[in-house]
Amino acid sequence: MEARVVVVVGNASAGNGATPAWRDIEAQLTAHGLLARVELVRDGHGIAAAVDHALAERASLVVAAGGDGTVSAVASRLVGTGTPLGVLPVGTLNHFAKDLGLPLDLEAAIDVLAAGHAIGVDVGEVNGRTFVNNSSIGLYPRIVLDRERQRREARRGKWTALVRACLHAALRYPVLQVEVEVAGQRLERRSPFVFIGNNRYHVEGFDIGQRTSLRDGLLSLYLARDSGRFNLVRLAALALVGRLRQADDFEALDAAAFVITTRRKRVHVALDGEVAVLQAPLRYRIRAAGLQVLVPPPAA
Known part of the structure; x- marks a missing residue:
């Protein structure tokens, strides 16, 4: 062979x-x-x-x-x-x-x-760009960009730069006016932080920020409620390390596709921790079983 x-x-x-x-x-x-x-x-x-x-x-x-x-x-x-x-x-x-x-x-x-041993797993996609974990707009990409700027220019460590970036974001507190089109419906919301996951994330209990499946063929969208700047900076920082908190802090939706429109034509979008500038509207979709991945073989 x-x-x-x-x-x-x-x-x-x-x-x-x-x-x-x-x-x-x-x-x-x-x-x-x-x-x-x-x-x-x-x-x-x-x-x-x-x-x-x-x-x-x-x-x-x-x-x-x-x-x-x-x-x-x-x-x-x-x-x-x-x-x-x-x-x-x-x-x-x-x-x-x-x-x-x-x-x-x-x-x-x-x-x-x-x-x-290979299986097919889902990947998310937005305007032709793929992600395996999650994507977000609003506060989170701002924190990522500020964190990386501090690491590059001030040579700060990753976690020190993260804390300082969160504090900077708390002072600015940007809020997005977004329109989400899902399953033929249009939702208008004010939110500083929109998170889109490849499949469902746990947002309560002991398995915070984890997924039990990457094969359900769904995106999970979380709109952070406009509940004060420091609370939302806390949520954004937790999302940075993959630890979303209680469901009461979010409006959650599941679908195979979303279209997100903001008042800006060009939007900073985080994709698995990297930030890109994409043209609005943002067209999200799931690519079911689009990636073959090696995983442990099933038990005999």
Whole structure:
């Protein structure tokens, strides 16, 4: 049998960076009989180029080795191709891996890749841009942009920059006038924070901010209620780390598609923690089973 060709797209800023740990990953995959190659990248352009090259050489598996941002960037190039995504969760939060029940231990994650059991999972899409976890507009993208500016210009740590960005947002407290079109209905709301999840997020109980399924074929939309600036900054900060709170703070809707219109023609939109500027209206849809992902095989 011909060996499977595996390309690992590694985020060089995750984990230990370009250290022997990356060579260990390549060696462990090779020990499983896979023809493995690690491609280290440092930004989105590098990820796109590496995945496109892997597809051109007909790799049987492309692996994202990093956090949620790396996973999302790799997945966006694989959606609809039929080439499966593997995940080595060596980032900080790893929400996508956790929600799929993937092991966070590196050796166990490599065993999953070697087993080769793939399933189809849903991805979200807005104006042609995909996301595997969530997207949002309003307060959250502002906080992300401010956080990254502080990390870049003031060289602050991630969490210090996050706290300061939340405080800045509290002082400004921007509120959006949005119109949401869903299932033939139009809803007009004032909200500083709109969150769209790929499938349903838990918003109460002990499983806060997690999903039990990525295969229900639905987007979940949460409109934060206009209940005061500090409360909503708290909600935005919790969403940044994937921990949405009680349902009373939100108006929640589930659907396969939404159209969101604001008074602005160009909107800052967060997609899995990265911010893009998109043209309104924002047309969200679910791409059911649009991505093949390797997961642990079912128990015998």
